[in-house]
Amino acid sequence: MNGETPEVLFWVGCAGSFDQRAQRITKAFAQILEKVGVQFAILGKEEACTGDPARRSGNEFLFQMMAYNNIAVLNGYGIKKIVTACPHCFNVFKNEYPALGGEYEVIHHTTFINQLINDGRIVLKEGGAFKGKKITYHDSCYLGRANNIYEAPREVLEALDVELVEMKRCKTNGLCCGAGGAQMFKEEEPGKTRINFERAEEAVNTGANIIAANCPFCTTMLTDGVKNQEKEDSVKVMDIAEMVAQSLAD
Amino acid sequence: MIVQQIFFILILAAAIFLFVKKISEIRRNINLGRDEDFKDNPSQRWKNVVLLALGQKKMFKRPLPAILHLFVYAGFIIINIEILEILLDGVLGEHRLFAPMLGGLYSFLVGFFEILAATVLIACVIFLIRRNITKVKRLNQAELDGWPKSDANLILITEIVLMSLFLIMNAADLRLQELQSAHYTATEPFWISAHLTGIFGGMSEGGLIAVERTCWWLHIIGVLLFMNYLPYSKHLHIVLAFPNAYYTRLAPQGKMKNMPAIQNEVLYMMQPELAPAAGDQPAEPQRFGAKDVQDLSWKHLLDAYSCTECGRCTASCPANITGKKLSPRKIMMDTRDRLEEVGKNIAKNKEFVDDGKSLVHDYITVEELRACTTCQACVEACPVGIEPLSIIDQLRRYLIMEESNAPQEWNLMSGNIENNMAPWKFSPDDRDQWAVEMEQQS
Structure with missing residues (x-):
């Protein structure tokens, strides 16, 4: 400042x-x-x-x-x-x-x-890197259920011309990545699997090449989950901002 | 006849007395919770009653059980109009009081009720199959073992029996009408029972009257018993879903309740000049968070009594899905069980006498509470606006602030937040290092 x-x-x-x-x-x-x-x-x-x-x-x-x-x-x-x-x-x-x-x-x-896309301030490349790519979107709990924001991120993906494949558990039914409630900072309680593994498996099973996220904690959790699926070479976890930054017109 | 009338009135009075007594106990129990004000936005609250309770909006996230449930619910509400006639008949010693008044409409209405009774019956049979044969997962999880499963089956069986009695009673009545038996007012054939008259074969008039009367008495006594069973059962949701929908959260689900007491303590620490003089402090500060049911809000306690243990919360809970011990439904069941126990303690001792137990530890373990990711899936899933997460939040606050009961990793996290302004051990000086790097790169 x-x-x-x-x-x-x-x-x-x-x-x-x-x-x-x-x-x-x-x-x-x-x-x-x-x-x-x-x-x-x-x-x-x-x-x-x-x-x-x-x-x-x-x-x-x-x-x-x-x-x-x-x-x-x-x-x-x-x-x-x-x-x-x-x-x-x-x-x-x-x-x-x-x-x-x-x-x-x-x-x-x-x-x-x-908003910046709708106002014409962000201009995206014609036929950008994500055009037609199979992408799934993970709703973070604190944007989705907590604040009912489901459409804006999807509209950005639409502007990027991706092929959006939804997971079965999406929007209000979206499954948590496992990080919220300060879980990010401690080991999970004993169980049969980890929450991020469960969610990453669901995301990988959509056949998407990219899991789009809106939260740094989800990004970390899902990246680890994709590694657990041994799919880190074919499936990337990206924040929507990263996808847009790579698609800006010159 | 007069003996029967007196007998009926006595049974009815006893049923109403016992019901009101138990409901007032539940009311007292709910009022053991801390005050919370819900005077805001009544129009939105009424809208929730219409959408959630009356309209069952959230049930339709799962269409099959939603439609079956709608059959039972619509049947239950509408058939109660018929109960009104049965009660009046019983008190006045009449038979089918409304039949002469309504004429053809009467037969139409009873026929309609019969269709509802049949759909209730079929839906309840399917529900029994889902619970006991196909074993839908959320209806067969560990916290339902024992009484909760029996409770659910008992409700369904009772409804099947009551509906069957209603249909058999009407069939016997139609057969008696055919025989032109005295007191059996002629009506048009009812839509369903008209097809059941064959079951009586060549039964005599006396036998038919015995069947009709037995069914009539068993039906109404069954209804009154069922009414008195409600407050002891998960089935109480048919009443409390309505107030619970009214008082449900209007704020975004992400908003955690503020704690003004702690807000003020921090304020006085930062600006001591604002602190009230020592003598002005409230004599007994409230416990931070909740250790037991009395520390929860009355709305939490209403939530507990409104829960019908459907398990939609637990089925959507990421911790439960991945095999952790946490089950939001169990949080609600434990809260109700503990509250009932506290209520009995008060009834016995005039006031609550410490029994050495509490909601945390004795009912809900630390392990369960720790597993919550605060994702709000349980809150979102509840068809009647119950908030298991809000109870979890309060219990966690108690554990941390009153018991200093935290995993070592959380202690480190808190220490880092306090000393390094971030939950990790990074130097605050490096917070804008990314910006420096960006400048260097460009």
Whole structure:
């Protein structure tokens, strides 16, 4: 931040900032924003965990502390509009910070990208890399069931001219990747399989070459799941931002 | 005749008395929960009653059971109009009170009820087959072993018996009409029972009257017994689905309930000048999260009584699907069982006397709670707007904040969030390293 109030604040999130796989999503999204000339800012070192995994694990104290500090920083900069590539951050900003004094227009990056396409600001290559490719889409819980966003990401895929093959468990019936509720940070409880294995198997069985995702945690979980299926050479897990970044017209 | 009338009125009064008594106990139990306000947005709430409870919107995610359930539900509600006549007949010592008043319409209505009775009967038989022979997975999971399975079968068998009695009674009545027996008002043949009169062969008038009366008495006593069975059964959902749909969540499913008490503690820590003077603190602070049923909201407790153990939540739960111990249905069943136990404790001792047990640990284990991914599939799946996740959230809050009961990995995660502003152990200084790299690359 350099004193100016930007068009939009890009909230990168912890995964997008630190996780090597998720950094590629962050860079792809930033590249899109730069390409279409959206004036955006990041908080950089002033950004901190929203507190989502703390709250969902039951640690409300820590959540409230993180929220207090984040809201102070955001309000201090007069932030009005936030875009984020993480559905967990999105959910906290949209649904949980308002009660604590943090009211912003919050938009998930897939919705934002969809708007930019509809407004003609993002121009996609004719016959891009994904045209006609068999692709399945994984609804993240915190974009889907949590916030009823099912169509915007699918519209982006449609704009990319892919052949979308839905899994049986999609939209409101979508199966979790296994990361939510702070599960990302601990071993699963004993069971007969892992949730990400179950979900990746379903995705691989659609015959898709790409599993499109909208969440850095889902991307990690599904990538591991695809490896477990020994399909990592033929099936890629990609964030929708990465697919769009690769399809931008010159 | 007058003896029968008095007998009938006594039975009816006893049935109503016992039913009201048990319902008021349930009401008291639900009110053991913490207050929660639902005065917002009544129009949306009524809409949910119409869509979810009356319209069974979410049932239709699975069309076959939805249609069968609709048969039973429509039959149940509409046939109750017939029960009104039966009650009035019993009290007034009449027989088919409405027949002379309604004429041809009466025969049409009874014929219609008979069709409903037949569809209820067929649907219940199919439901029994699904439960006991084809063994649909969600209807045969571990938490249903024992009483819950018997409860389900008992409900279905009772409905089959009641519907059969109703049809046999009508058939005997039609046969008696043919014999022009006294008291048996002539009607048009009823649509289904008209085809059943053959079962009586050449039975005498006296025998037919005995059959008709026996069926009449068994039917109405069965109905009154069934009514009194409801509050002890999962079948209570036929009543509580309606209030539960009214009070169900309107906020996005992703929104977790705020904890103002902790919000304030953090605020006072950050801005001590805002903290109230020591004397102004509430005398007894509430427990953080929920250890036992009394710590839950009354809506959680209403949820527990509204659950009919259909298992759509559990069938959609990623933890359960992958073999973990967590089952959202079991969360609801355990909550109701514990609440009933607490209710009995209060009835016995005038007030709750600590029994050394609690919902967490004694009913719901830590392992179950830990397995939840907060994906909200259970909430989405519930046809009557129950929120197992909301109870799980509250129990998890108790474990972490009151018992400091967390897996080591979560302690590390929390430590990292607190010290490094991220759940992993990275330096906060590297948070924008990706941007530096991007600049270098371009």
